[in-house]
Amino acid sequence: MLVHDRHARIQHARVHHRVQHDRVQHEDRIHEMVNDTFGIGDGMEPEQNLEEDPIKEARGFYKQLEEASHPLCEGSLDSTLTVAVRLLSIKSDWKVSQDAMDSMISLLGELENPELNIPQIFYQAKKLVSKLGLSYNRIHMLFNKNDVELENCKFYEHARYKWTPGGKMISIKVLHYLPLIPRLKRLYALMSSAPHIKWHYENRRPSGVLSHPLDREAWKYFDRTYPDFASESRNVRLGLCAYDFTPFSNSGTPYSCWPVFITSYNLLPEMCMTSPDIFLSCIIPGPRNPKCLIDVYLQPLIDELLQLWHEGVVTYDISTKQNFIMRTNLMWTINDFLGYEILSG
Known part of the structure; x- marks a missing residue:
């Protein structure tokens, strides 16, 4: 029994250490991104050239980053973006279902200060992070760009879809790009x-x-x-x-x-x-x-x-x-x- 309890304490300490390490690492990266973007960084001076306004795409990124980086509440060092990124990381690292994440977020909202600006459901956290612009494209294999309307590949005659035993039509192979x-x-x-x-x-x-x-x-x-x-x-x-x-x-x-x-x-x-x-x-x-x-x-x-x-x-x-x-x-x-x-x- 003593050996079992000692083993359980060691396992708990390892998990706690990993969670704390991941939290610090994610927060450091996010704080660095926000501080560098808005001029709070290593003190590097821009070159003495004629300054220009950012293009529309860059302006949109900076605006979204600023909105997402508001503190959770007055005096808090954490931001809504920090919490959203941590939620996505936890779901990925521990293979947590979306329903379970929604339940945990709901519990946090009930236990913590109601004034905290945290996502209400996991979908909101995912949507907040997606505004930063680094998305992915889901492409059917062999059916890119001008071939999106084809049912069979023009090179290899491969079919685009297949039927599952349950009667559902799905794509044969998909590339996440x-x-x-x-x-x-x-x-x-x-x-x-x-x-x-x-x-x-x-x-x-x-x-x-x-x-x-x-x-x-x-x-x-x-x-x-x-x-x-x-x-x-x-x-x-x-x-x-x-x-x-x-x-x-x-x-x-x-x-x-x-x-x-x-x-x-x-x-x-x-x-x-x-x-x-x-x-x-x-x-x-x-x-x-x-x-x-x-x-x-x-x-x-x-x-x-x-x-x-x-x-x-x-x-x-x-x-x-x-x-x-x-x-x-x-x-x-x-x-x-x-x-x-x-x-x-």
């Missing part, structure tokens, strides 16, 4: 990241020193080949990583998922490969290796990369208070040889 352009724009919308995008341009190394991809000959060759792109320090150089993993145990049914990640090589080395600066672009669903179909799954990402290379997008840089045309190029892909073979077709 996280658009790249809004995430790159967000890098320039916050003071915590905007000044660092030009790090690669301002920190050239002497010849023979290799400490960052910009020191490689491939980077220098690209600059010589496309001087118009290289002359704009705020253009973004990207890397892409795709490889399969099995989400279930090895003893279970074989299942292969392919996450696709995008990272920016503009940043200093210690930031390039950190979680906040690596973007999940999509997860190619299983259960089998996509093989030659991987180009179909990557079509939305390829469309955005082509747009960013040929045309660019108008972006607001909060560090200089200026709007500019942001362009990107895909410098490298990161794979083992199996993934390299599949990715290159």
Whole structure:
């Protein structure tokens, strides 16, 4: 009995420590985002250039962020946004159902100060966080853009839907795609990241020193080949990583998922490969290796990369208070040889 009680106390302490650590981590990130956006940060001064008003998209983001960052009550250090993000994190981490979340939120509303400005149901928390603009698109596999009205794929003759035993028609395979352009724009919308995008341009190394991809000959060759792109320090150089993993145990049914990640090589080395600066672009669903179909799954990402290379997008840089045309190029892909073979077709 004593051993059991001691084990239970240890487990409780571990769970409590994890919850406290997650809470502090989420609050630190949110406070940093709010403070940097509204000029309460590391004291960095913007460059002495002619300031411009943010584009409509950036103005909408700043307005939504300001509205969502109101304190829960007078004197509170927490905000409505902090609580909403924590609720979404708890639901995801512990696989809590939406009905259970609604019940817990209702209980909090009854026990705490009724003046607290917290979401009344989980849907309100989700809607509040979604206003920050980083959404995802649900795309039927093989039916992107101009093919949305088709019932059969024009390339492979695959059907779009199938019937379940219960008589419900569902799509055969769906890709959840996280658009790249809004995430790159967000890098320039916050003071915590905007000044660092030009790090690669301002920190050239002497010849023979290799400490960052910009020191490689491939980077220098690209600059010589496309001087118009290289002359704009705020253009973004990207890397892409795709490889399969099995989400279930090895003893279970074989299942292969392919996450696709995008990272920016503009940043200093210690930031390039950190979680906040690596973007999940999509997860190619299983259960089998996509093989030659991987180009179909990557079509939305390829469309955005082509747009960013040929045309660019108008972006607001909060560090200089200026709007500019942001362009990107895909410098490298990161794979083992199996993934390299599949990715290159």
